Amino acid sequence: MARIHYSDPSKASDRTREILDKNRHANIFRMMAHSPSYFEQYCRLGGAIRHKGELDPIVRELAITRTGILCEAPYEIVAHKRIGKNVGVTDEQNEALANWQAATCFDETQRAALAFTDEIVRLKKPTDATFKAIAPRLTPAALVELQLSVGFYIMTSKFLETFEIDLQPVTEVVG
Structure with missing residues (x-):
């Protein structure tokens, strides 16, 4: 069981809910969404790592x-x-x-x-x-x-x- 509760998407901003929806409300993202600005930038960098580079x-x-x-x-x-x-x-x-x-x-x-x-x-x-x-x-x-x-x-x-x-x-x- 997680050490603190997961964020509540119903209390999140539209942008945070959009990112959570895109990531199927996975537990890691629900936890990270406690800090919306970090969460958004984390997802941006993670997306670049997984989809935008030239590394095989x-x-x-x-x-x-x-x-x-x-x-x-x-x-x-x-x-x-x-x-x-x-x-x-x-x-x-x-x-x-x-x-x-x-x-x-x-x-x-x-x-x-x-x-x-x-x-x-x-x-x-x-x-x-x-x-x-x-x-x-x-x-x-x-x-x-x-x-x-x-x-x-x-x-x-x-x-x-x-x-x-x-x-x-x-x-x-x-x-």
């Missing part, structure tokens, strides 16, 4: 799901395994993310991106070796997008866990 969506979703795993955020993991599947992440890849280093289902770019993700989450920054392994595989824009995606979903995972956001049925989860 499979690499993006592998990195986001791995971030959820490392941050121990089940809501994020469930949501982004589903989203990943919709953009081409295989069931084998989703299942292997917890121990990706031992898996053979990831290509070299995906492996470099996962190592980069692990170090962003676990260290203050990626090591030079890890950075040098991913940088030639992505454009500068895609590399920036990968880092911002991981950072954004660290924040999202911590938000989910701080407020103990309730999981929703798989058909309803959005994140």
Whole structure:
């Protein structure tokens, strides 16, 4: 059960209700809607990360799901395994993310991106070796997008866990 109550859409502004409707009133968004201005900007950046960049969506979703795993955020993991599947992440890849280093289902770019993700989450920054392994595989824009995606979903995972956001049925989860 969430640590504080979810916002009441009937008391929200038209704009907040519009954003909640667009996002199917998912629990994460109902919690975030307590701060309408932050909520709107969060959704704007999240939309850019998921729909406007040049980073390969499979690499993006592998990195986001791995971030959820490392941050121990089940809501994020469930949501982004589903989203990943919709953009081409295989069931084998989703299942292997917890121990990706031992898996053979990831290509070299995906492996470099996962190592980069692990170090962003676990260290203050990626090591030079890890950075040098991913940088030639992505454009500068895609590399920036990968880092911002991981950072954004660290924040999202911590938000989910701080407020103990309730999981929703798989058909309803959005994140």
